[in-house]
Amino acid sequence: MTQRFKVLQLQPDYNIKQHDFADLAEQIFKALPPERFETTMAFLKGRPGPGEAVSRAERSVYFEFSDKALKGMRLKASWQLFQFCRREKFDVVICNRFKPVNMLLQLNRWLKIPLCIGISHGFGEYDRVYRRRQAQRLIDRRWQFVGVSPAVKQYLVDLGCGFTEANTHGITNAIDIEQAEALQLGRQQAREQLGLPLDARLVGALGRLVPIKGHSHLIEAFAALKDKYPDAHLAIIGAGREQANLQAQIERAGLAGRAHLLGFRENALQYVRAFDIWTMPSLAEGLGLALLEGMSGHLPVIASNVPAMLPLIEGAGGLAVPPADVGAIKDALDTYLALDGQALRAKGEQAYQYLTHHHDIEEFRQRYLALIESGLQAAPKELS
Incomplete structure (x- = not known):
């Protein structure tokens, strides 16, 4: 069997619902043919209680970091995430919302994961000057970004701090x-x-x-x-x-x-x-x-x-x-x-x-699949 690409989605909080018609992280996994992709969902905070829904990913990981551990420099949480990613050797990491994106921007200087995708769900995430400076410093050719609407994409590009027309995409949210x-x-x-x-x-x-x-x-x-x-x-x-x-x-x-x-x-x-x-x-x-x-x-x-x-x-x-x-x-x-x-x-x-x-879900899935496939093809050859 051909070796499958290993894909991690990183979520800030456990938030899996019984029905996934509007759970777009789950819908991204539905886009990935299982014979070609091995999927893992990881949550920085929270875990399901008895009888609660779990991700459709082949494996779920619950770091269960405290609020305190995810504030400030987040050194302990970042070290644990670094060790996990280094051990698993993911080909793709998809980061949902600012905190996971921020952590992977720093860690991928050493991890060198071939493709990282940062998804922005709204405005204002990079309004602070130090966040823009950090993005400018850390965004490299391994990174692609998605705004969940054309307006969010334009917000990112207009910041002028590493988000460009080439590496930033508008993939409008959809529902099943x-x-x-x-x-x-x-x-x-x-x-x-x-x-x-x-x-x-x-x-x-x-x-x-x-x-x-x-x-x-x-x-x-x-x-x-x-x-x-x-x-x-x-x-x-x-x-x-x-x-x-x-x-x-x-x-x-x-x-x-x-x-x-x-x-x-x-x-x-x-x-x-x-x-x-x-x-x-x-x-x-x-x-x-x-x-x-x-x-x-x-x-x-x-x-x-x-x-x-x-x-x-x-x-x-x-x-x-x-x-x-x-x-x-x-x-x-x-x-x-x-x-x-x-x-x-x-x-x-x-x-x-x-x-x-x-806003049909099939187009949404196909756009993410195309982004992942093209990103892997363009990954630096020495890293793939």
């Missing part, structure tokens, strides 16, 4: 649409399980309850329309530190019984068809997989026109609004709430068709 749809409950069943009225016009959102997700602006905009659309309800799936503040805002706005904070829900995508309109009022996003999840449920979308999401909203025929602009969110909600059921469903179908043509 077939798997996602198979998980979704029907409209009535989803509403019953969420405890939502069966006959209301429902505006939905999904995301952590933190300020950057913009839920307070959505609630304020919805409150301005509560009398015009007495049958409309707002529901947000997610948990976070802003829950008490948002609940207080709901009470002050007279939205008790009309705006619902549903808390954390396991496999939240299963409930997407409960809604009639899908919103994502974030102040910033790297891409925003929740936007694609709403489209998979055949829902019309309203979302902030941040650079990473604007092309998606426009492509889907949705309504783009400036971040934190309550008036614009109100107008967008008004536009969709005024439509009859048939017209609203037609807008949702337009979003779904865009999703299937531009």
Whole structure:
């Protein structure tokens, strides 16, 4: 049997879900033919509890570093990671998010792994001067980088610190649409399980309850329309530190019984068809997989026109609004709430068709496979 290339994916935290329709690290492994690639998934922090999901990789490694060990110089953690990689002799290491990228940038001066791929999931990772200087110093021909949207790729290139058009790629996030749809409950069943009225016009959102997700602006905009659309309800799936503040805002706005904070829900995508309109009022996003999840449920979308999401909203025929602009969110909600059921469903179908043509998981997989194959072919010959 031909010797297989050894591929490691390095994750900052254990985060494997029961279903992998939107787990893009798992989807990368699905792209790699097992007869040609040997796969390992490693997590710097955390490990699964009894009965929890594990990676589809042939092997999973849990370093279980503490928060303290991963701050500052990270000398002990870096030494353990160095010993592991040196022993295993990987051909490819894929680093998800800044911390793994940062650690491998330093370690690969000595490891000399033929191909390292750093994946950036958002903006701001290299805003600090010392991080840009480090990237400029350590990025070499063994490195390739991926931004999860064209906007994130451009952010990296514009930094001018080693990320170039030649070594930096935009591979837009995607979801496994077939798997996602198979998980979704029907409209009535989803509403019953969420405890939502069966006959209301429902505006939905999904995301952590933190300020950057913009839920307070959505609630304020919805409150301005509560009398015009007495049958409309707002529901947000997610948990976070802003829950008490948002609940207080709901009470002050007279939205008790009309705006619902549903808390954390396991496999939240299963409930997407409960809604009639899908919103994502974030102040910033790297891409925003929740936007694609709403489209998979055949829902019309309203979302902030941040650079990473604007092309998606426009492509889907949705309504783009400036971040934190309550008036614009109100107008967008008004536009969709005024439509009859048939017209609203037609807008949702337009979003779904865009999703299937531009964010299908197979293209995502093939682009990563091509990046890995071309990177290995271009690897310095003395290292391969």
